[in-house]
Amino acid sequence: MSRWAPDARxxxxxxxxxLFVANGYExxxxxxxxxxxxxxxxxxxxxxxxxxxxxxxGEDVLAGLFADAIRAAAPDATLTECLQAAFAxxxxxxxxxxxxxxxxxxxxxxxxxxxxxxGLLKHARMARSMAAALHARGADELTxxxxxxxxxxxxxxxxxxxxxxxxxxxxxxxxxxxxxDLRVRMAExxxxxxxxx
Amino acid sequence: MSRWAPDARxxxxxxxxxLFVANGYExxxxxxxxxxxxxxxxxxxxxxxxxxxxxxxGEDVLAGLFADAIRAAAPDATLTECLQAAFAxxxxxxxxxxxxxxxxxxxxxxxxxxxxxxGLLKHARMARSMAAALHARGADELTxxxxxxxxxxxxxxxxxxxxxxxxxxxxxxxxxxxxxDLRVRMAExxxxxxxxx
Numbered sequence: 001m002s003r004w005a006p007d008a009r010x011x012x013x014x015x016x017x018x019l020f021v022a023n024g025y026e027x028x029x030x031x032x033x034x035x036x037x038x039x040x041x042x043x044x045x046x047x048x049x050x051x052x053x054x055x056x057x058g059e060d061v062l063a064g065l066f067a068d069a070i071r072a073a074a075p076d077a078t079l080t081e082c083l084q085a086a087f088a089x090x091x092x093x094x095x096x097x098x099x100x101x102x103x104x105x106x107x108x109x110x111x112x113x114x115x116x117x118x119g120l121l122k123h124a125r126m127a128r129s130m131a132a133a134l135h136a137r138g139a140d141e142l143t144x145x146x147x148x149x150x151x152x153x154x155x156x157x158x159x160x161x162x163x164x165x166x167x168x169x170x171x172x173x174x175x176x177x178x179x180x181d182l183r184v185r186m187a188e189x190x191x192x193x194x195x196x197x
Numbered sequence: 198m199s200r201w202a203p204d205a206r207x208x209x210x211x212x213x214x215x216l217f218v219a220n221g222y223e224x225x226x227x228x229x230x231x232x233x234x235x236x237x238x239x240x241x242x243x244x245x246x247x248x249x250x251x252x253x254x255g256e257d258v259l260a261g262l263f264a265d266a267i268r269a270a271a272p273d274a275t276l277t278e279c280l281q282a283a284f285a286x287x288x289x290x291x292x293x294x295x296x297x298x299x300x301x302x303x304x305x306x307x308x309x310x311x312x313x314x315x316g317l318l319k320h321a322r323m324a325r326s327m328a329a330a331l332h333a334r335g336a337d338e339l340t341x342x343x344x345x346x347x348x349x350x351x352x353x354x355x356x357x358x359x360x361x362x363x364x365x366x367x368x369x370x371x372x373x374x375x376x377x378d379l380r381v382r383m384a385e386x387x388x389x390x391x392x393x394x
Contacts, residue, residue, distance in 0.1 A: 077389075078387050078389055079386045080387050113318075116318065117317065120314065120317035120318055121310075121313065121314045121317055139385075140382075142378055143385050146379050146382050146386070149347070150343070153346050157339065157342075181339055182343055185339055185340040185343050189275065189276045189343070189344055190277050190380075192273050
């Protein structure tokens, strides 16, 4: 077993998701994951705190990318432009390889209510990180929280579209489109006769 | 022990929250809760599926109230008006007595990450129920999801203000004010020079 594989994280992820889908999340052990990846348990724990982190480690990376991009946006950028900058920064994490795994992740999480709750916690943390970064730029607390909720909704919609798409359109494009779709709909919250629509 | 106390639920809730705060959530047993309320375990389980439901049972009630009020709103009501109708309907659940307990609930949940995750799941279910009711009125899926997220953010802000308030202003008023504060801030998502604000 190679303890020094440069692609160890990638291999462990692929092995884990394959086992979760085939045998169930609860039933899969770290030893089995390491074995399937041709690595040992110690290597697994060098890359992931636990089994659950294989499913959710990416969220912490994304929260960091969001916050950094928002902080680095032009001083006169609007909040919407800050969100667009945050989405543009995700390309490094939301790669075509990750897109293949995303469907497996969703399948595994959907089958386990404890994992769903953990996913919501990560989602809430991403929103908080986004809100804090927007607030640090001068947005008042309510505006920052609103921007973060709208941003996270755009992100969720973009993930759904990215996974369902039949082409390899980069994730940031899906996210930008979802955000601008939501901007249009904000005006509709006060329009009448929705029923005749 | 009276098995037939009309205020049993109320008494069990008060006993449970008092014990959770004093001794910790994990450390408190259903037997202790029933004992403190002067009731028996069977009565507890007639009112709550488990200990956790003492903390989160209200969320299911609210989700139902929201959905019913949105469905019953005037046919030409805007989505914002539908949300206002949903908030108005919460008065029966968000009573002054519940306000006293809300602070205890928040304290107990904040101390336990598993409970935080459960709270997020309930929050997500309330949002889904709201979105489904808005969608059923004719709003397209994205508009319904946006309306529900904005509605849930207004709800969260209103709960914070309701708990912090030094008067007994009814919850629906806090919620209506929070929603209109958010409507104002939507316009700000596209305004420049936030930093000079």
